[in-house]
Amino acid sequence: MQTIDWIVLIGTLVFIVLYGTYKTKGSKSVKDYIRGGNEAKWWTVGLSVMATQASAITFLSTPGQAFHSGMGFVQFYFGLPIAMIIICMVFIPIYHKLNVYTAYEYLESRFDLKTRSLTAILFLVQRGLAAGITIFAPAIILSAVLGWNLTKLNISIGVLVIIYTVSGGTKAVSVTQKQQMAIIFTGMFIAFFLIIHYLPEGITFSKALEIAGASGKMEVLDFSFNMDNRYTFWSGIIGGTFLALSYFGTDQSQVQRYLSGKSIRESQLGLLFNGLLKVPMQFFILLVGVMVFVFYQFNSSPLNFNPKSKEGIQNTKYTEEYSNLEAQLLAIQNEKKDLIQETLIANNQNKINSTLSKKLNNLNTAEVDIRNAARQLIVKANPIIETNDKDYVFIHFILNNLPRGLIGLLLAVILSAAMSSTASELNALASTTAVDLYKRNIKEEKTEQHYVNASKLFTLLWGILAILVACFANLFDNLIQLVNIIGSVFYGNVLGIFLLAFFFKFVRSNAVFVAALITQVIVIFGWYYNWMPYLWLNLFGCVLVISFATLIQSMSYSKQ
Template identity: 65%
Template sequence: MAVVDWIVLCATLAFIVFYGVWKTRGSKSVEDYIRGGGNAKWWTIGLSVMATQASAITFLSTPGQAFHDGMGFVQFYFGLPLAMVVICLIFVPIYHKLKVYTAYELLEQRFDLKTRTLTAILFLIQRGLAAGITIFAPSIILSAVLGWNLQTLNILIGILVIIYTVSGGTKAVSVTHKQQMFVIMVGMFFTFFFILGTLPPDVSLGDSLKIAGATDKLNILDFGLDTRNRYTFWSGITGGFFLMLSYFGTDQSQVQRYLSGKSIRESQLGLIFNGILKVPMQFFILLVGVMVFIFYQYQSSPLNFNPAARDAVVNSTLAEDYSLLQEEHEALEKEKRMAQNEYTKALQLKDFNSIEQARINILAINDRENENRKVARTMIEEADPDVETNDKDYVFIHFILNNLPMGLVGLLLAVILSAAMSSTASELNALGTITALDLYKRNRSNTLNDSHYVLATKGFTLLWGVIAIIIACVANLFDNLIQLVNIIGSIFYGNVLGIFLLAFFFKYIKGNAVFLAAILTQIIIFVLFFTLIFPYESGQEKLGYLWLNAIGCVLVIVLASLFELFDKLLRKEPINV
């Protein structure tokens, strides 16, 4: 990287950290530290909610996902706007009415302490894992591409987040999210227009989208009913809806964002703001990935975007075979550029027969190129089984470092690290809060003053920061990072959502039935995951992971109802629904 890139990167990160510490100095009460004083405006809430979900994984993995598989991943978010409406109408008024600090306080009031504790522990497990992954994601990729030490990056990112999260609590997270989202979106817009400017003069935005369409990258909607497909319209508005409803309605990392709202209306407006903008934002990030694909239709690309993978095979006994494959790849790229030029000319002449023939040629060349990439991955794995051959998460960072001008490289790296910090800060803030209030404070026999619990929350936040760094240091890639985080969430979220829905709408069901149902449901979900999803490669699963959210939610409600019914029958009590 050039000196100017280092300046842009360091200045951006330093500003965010010191701004967060400065703006939130002096938080001494639980109300200030955990709920941010309860005076956040709707735009702060909306941007903080968006930034919490938009981790570095979003900006590293999503463009790579679109590069390889097209825009279909956007269907994952189709359930989000509907989830926002439900949360605004049901969850937000209840949380504000009860004046809770955590979502799980409500469960003790409705059921009992053991149900509250179990649900809090389920949250801590899945969110603790996710916090480590959000640190690991940018670290592993920046380490491979820039040659930086992986463990040093994990520790550096973790420490930067811990500094302002521990010092300022919820308010520090919220106020820094605004700056982080600004940096993130500016960087993505710059990238989009830079790619557009590097395309051949006779290729307009419209032409580039037609090229993307010709290679099936713009296939957004899939109305198929095959539950094995990960991303369809139906899985998005059902499984995705349950996932988003649980994530935004019961996950403390998100609930804590809108509990800081000045009023119910401010919290609701912030969530609606997120619901309106989130899908277009994800659509645009995927579109950037498609534009990267278009860019490499005219420019040279590596057989594998992970430089560590390439180095592994080049320095092995397979180097000669890999070199021959690289020559074939370069020849295909020349054919591809010629085919793209023919397609563009056919578009300009509006010769539909020529357009179709050119499209078929492009698809055939891309199929041959994909086959060569598969062969390359096989060679790399044979050369070094420990190196990561799946390069989806390396596509965008490779493009940034090898093609963007000075200054913009530093800005985009700041985007990635800012996103990592924004998401991890929310997670650590929530983890520390839940541990301090739902476990530590609630299970103490004596009550201490506010300053003690603020100090305890800071201590637990620091502890979770250290745990997240440790998880990052031992983590590994899995297919695609953005999918890994959603898979982990899907294992737990349906169960947790069902517990909350039981609390809201099933007044006749008591704590013992819910507690037993939640434990049994989680066991069943683990069994489904390890038999129908985990043993199989991406696209070969027997069940799309998004369906776990709906299954878990329905299952815990049904089991709790049955347990309560059975208990009343044994006691010969009247059943009042």
């Protein structure tokens, strides 16, 4: 990184922190601190909802996911617009009618305190883990590629977020998220157009799409019912709808965003805005990853994008074997480049024929085999090193190909996204702790300022805990999948509790409480023993808790 990159990066982050702190200082009431004074317009709500979900993981992992697996991951989001409509029709009117500060307040009025507390605790567990991951995700990757100290980076990100989130609460989160989303979209669009610009002369955007399509990267829809496939049309529509319903309808980090809306209409418009833009946004981010794939058809790429992998295998007995694999990879990459250029440029063809497509697929298969062989060598040389390099693909492209200044901007994009999501999570964790656990269980009456101060203290404590989780976390298969897996383990159960509250009026609190405990244990077992792709855990948990609760309640009636 050059001096200009450091200026852009540090200047952007400092501006966000100072702006958020300045614009929102002096919250005097719980309403101001937790619901932002109910002043947010629909576009603020919509951008805040989108920014909360679009963490650094989105902008680091998603392009890498597309680089390796193509556009199919977009199916994960197909259920989101459906969920937005349901939430606008059912959840938002109920929350506003009851004038709640958290989603879980409603459960006490419908059931009892123990059900409210249990659901709040389930939220606190999974969101507390996720808050640490949103800090850890960019930190582990940036520390690997830039040589920065991981622990110091975790602490730096966490402290920056804590400063303005403690100071201004919900309003600080919403205000800064508008600036962060502007930075994020600017950076991603610039990166996209630069990738197209860097392609060889004669390779237009349409031809780049053909190259990607011939390599199997443009297969968006999978209508199969194969349970071994994580991302299909059906898992996205069904499992994705239940996940989105759970996340946007019952997760306080999202509920708090639209509870700050000026009115029911502003909240509903904000969610619909998010529903309309989210799928195209994810499609675009995946397309950036596909274009990175096309770029590397004409430019050499490392055997493993994680720079620590090559460092770990140097000066071991596997060094020579690894070098041989690098030579084989280079030969395949050169062969692919010559094949594409010969067909598309020398012969001036506008379409990739079936023969070229077959040859490309064979070469791509051979490349995958070589990369897998390299991963096995890395594990033998040093089992501690993470060999899954999906999360390193995009940052490798940024650091090795973008001009000065833009590297700093794209790093600001990544860290801004991390700060945005983490701020929402800390804000929601503190609100739930203060309102659902602390305030509800305190005997004597306290002043408004007392609860504001308590919320600030809980924000600080959750921020410290998130930093600790980040410092002790470890990489998973893919960071964006890890966050969704954590959510899927808990969300189905929580959504089922809310659906029981909304639509199953005969079910009482004891039946729901017992059913929720049993369901959570079963879902954790189901995830651990890999009973099904994780997206289906949302539907599984939801159906399970509803079934158990109705069964227990029916048995209770039959005994009377």
